[in-house]
Amino acid sequence: MANSKYEYVKCFEVEDEVMFPNIILVWINACKIHKPFDINTLKLMNSCAVEVLEEYADVVLAYGFSDEYTFAFKKSSKFYERRASKVLSIITSFFSSVFVRKWDDFFPHKELQCPPSFHGRVIACASTEALQTYLLWRQNVCHLSNQHEQCFWRLVERGMNEKEACDFIKGFDKSHLNNLLFDEFNVNYNTLEPILRQGSCVLKTVIEDIVKYTDNGAPVKRHRRKINTVHSKKIASKKFWNEQIVLLKELGGFVEEINNVIPEYVRSFEFDSKLMPSTWIVVRIDGCHFHRFSEIHEFVKPNDDRALNLMNSCAVAVLEKFWEDIVFAYGVSDEYSFILKKSSNLYQRRANKIVSAIVSFFTSTYVLRWKDFFPQSELKYPPSFDGRAVCYPSTEILRDYLAWRQVDCHINNQYNSCFWKLVASGKSKREAQNSLKGGQLQKKIEELAIDYNKLPVMYRQGSSVYRDKVDNFLILRENGKSSESFGKVIVGHIDIIGSTFWMEHPNILDE
Ligand SMILES: Nc1nc2c(ncn2[C@@H]2O[C@H](COP(=O)(O)OP(=O)(O)OP(=O)(O)O)[C@@H](O)[C@H]2O)c(=O)[nH]1
Numbered sequence: 476m477a478n479s480k481y482e483y484v485k486c487f488e489v490e491d492e493v494m495f496p497n498i499i500l501v502w503i504n505a506c507k508i509h510k511p512f513d514i515n516t517l518k519l520m521n522s523c524a525v526e527v528l529e530e531y532a533d534v535v536l537a538y539g540f541s542d543e544y545t546f547a548f549k550k551s552s553k554f555y556e557r558r559a560s561k562v563l564s565i566i567t568s569f570f571s572s573v574f575v576r577k578w579d580d581f582f583p584h585k586e587l588q589c590p591p592s593f594h595g596r597v598i599a600c601a602s603t604e605a606l607q608t609y610l611l612w613r614q615n616v617c618h619l620s621n622q623h624e625q626c627f628w629r630l631v632e633r634g635m636n637e638k639e640a641c642d643f644i645k646g647f648d649k650s651h652l653n654n655l656l657f658d659e660f661n662v663n664y665n666t667l668e669p670i671l672r673q674g675s676c677v678l679k680t681v682i683e684d685i686v687k688y689t690d691n692g693a694p695v696k697r698h699r700r701k702i703n704t705v706h707s708k709k710i711a712s713k714k715f716w717n718e719q720i721v722l723l724k725e726l727g728g729f730v731e732e733i734n735n736v737i738p739e740y741v742r743s744f745e746f747d748s749k750l751m752p753s754t755w756i757v758v759r760i761d762g763c764h765f766h767r768f769s770e771i772h773e774f775v776k777p778n779d780d781r782a783l784n785l786m787n788s789c790a791v792a793v794l795e796k797f798w799e800d801i802v803f804a805y806g807v808s809d810e811y812s813f814i815l816k817k818s819s820n821l822y823q824r825r826a827n828k829i830v831s832a833i834v835s836f837f838t839s840t841y842v843l844r845w846k847d848f849f850p851q852s853e854l855k856y857p858p859s860f861d862g863r864a865v866c867y868p869s870t871e872i873l874r875d876y877l878a879w880r881q882v883d884c885h886i887n888n889q890y891n892s893c894f895w896k897l898v899a900s901g902k903s904k905r906e907a908q909n910s911l912k913g914g915q916l917q918k919k920i921e922e923l924a925i926d927y928n929k930l931p932v933m934y935r936q937g938s939s940v941y942r943d944k945v946d947n948f949l950i951l952r953e954n955g956k957s958s959e960s961f962g963k964v965i966v967g968h969i970d971i972i973g974s975t976f977w978m979e980h981p982n983i984l985d986e
């Protein structure tokens with residue numbers, strides 16, 4: 476479709492391809508959902524991981540414990556051209572989506588109170604040996620943190636407050652913790668459930684099916700991949716790994732045993748780059764394959780109020796949650812752009828964490844609130860969104876960015892209005908498409924007698940989400956620092972290309 480003069484803002488997007496021969500890992504963590512010894516939560520997490528492996532053929536292994544999961548892509552993967560933000564956001568978003576959908580299966584008598592969110596990062600593993608070290612490291616952490624939790628919560632149950640319990644076991648090593656459990660609580664650590672002590676591995680294995688027999692009675696076999704969840708004491712050992720045919724083929728074999736985690740490797744696993752300071756950060760999320768999603772859920776064409784209002788309601792929730800950092804959002808169709816203020820220090824401006832946390836929270840809110848907007852229509856499969864973060868150095872360029880999105884909204888909406896009018900008049904979709912090729916949309920609208928300005932303003936202008944003006948000083952004095960001090964979050968459908976709105980709301984982009 477037509478270009479606009481604002482398109483130049485695209486050149487601020489940076490490339491983030493994970494180069495070959497690195498193995499791509501996505502490591503996600505929950506933002507506070509875990510309760511001590513809650514095996515049900517672990518089972519829910521495992522079940523979400525299984526769905527990730529089912530959904531994405533390139534993900535061949537997952538390892539998780541407590542409130543974290545790591546997904547490994549096959550070496551040769553070209554998933555989304557190996558773009559780190561896409562890979563990370565899609566996996567995190569899908570996982571969040573499934574988590575909300577499956578909640579009731581694991582907690583039938585407990586309502587999910589608030590939308591969960593996960594944040595994550597992409598790790599480029601330079602070799603199979605680095606991957607082996609990574610797994611050893613995470614499984615060591617699983618073991619130690621479980622021992623810690625087991626002691627900590629028992630001490631709390633027995634009457635210590637959390638700080639006392641924490642101080643009490645500070646500096647305890649493995650054997651200390653084991654002894655404490657045994658002597659004080661009569662618990663033999665080794666008899667605790669493997670899911671707690673060893674974590675869970677989700678793997679693809681190869682199954683051989685006999686599909687038929689030939690005339691002379693010989694079986695005709697077909698191989699198929701099956702997904703298994705296992706608990707193993709040493710996932711980074713040669714013995715465990717080299718028996719897994721799919722892992723050997725897709726990630727390579729382990730050559731030596733590794734007993735100690737190399738600290739330099741851990742530094743590289745923990746690395747997460749920061750976005751440039753003193754720049755506006757735009758996080759744009761977009762529904763994955765929403766063309767299909769909208770067909771399957773029978774969205775009204777070309778604009779469905781329910782779908783658009785659901786998107787808006789999720790954006791409001793995002794602004795309320797990240798109230799200290801996000802000052803404005805603009806949405807149209809299946810996308811939303813969130814503007815973080817220049818001075819934001821959210822997650823120390825770590826790109827991975829910012830994008831994944833926002834996309835994850837948006838997705839889980841979308842799934843959780845689906846029934847409020849589509850009471851008659853069941854959510855048929857977990858939707859997901861991708862996300863990226865881009866920095867813009869000046870308010871002028873940021874406004875050009877927003878103008879770019881709103882021009883896109885206008886063009887798409889004009890095009891869609893003409894397209895569906897032509898289809899309604901009896902033309903096939905192909906004929907409608909051909910008749911709109913290259914022509915001036917404005918002219919077409921007149922020809923087709925579409926009263927464009929009578930269309931609902933939300934379709935024409937998209938949706939802007941921001942805080943209503945308030946007398947900050949007054950409320951601040953009463954409330955201290957809280958989200959209310961910044962005003963109620965509202966949704967408007969306004970022109971954001973011109974200056975009027977910005978002049979009337981100088982506080983939004985004012986630093
Ligand atoms: N009928 C209907 N469809 C919508 C509505 N909002 C979004 N969509 C659909 O969502 C699509 C969004 O476009 P894109 O984001 O470019 O395409 P996509 O299919 O999501 O593909 P990717 O974003 O590349 O994964 C539109 O083309 C529509 O098919 C709506 O209100 N009504």
Ligand SMILES: [Mg+2]
Pocket residue numbers: 761762763764765766809
């Ligand atoms: Mg999309």
Ligand SMILES: [Mg+2]
Pocket residue numbers: 761762808809810
């Ligand atoms: Mg889109």
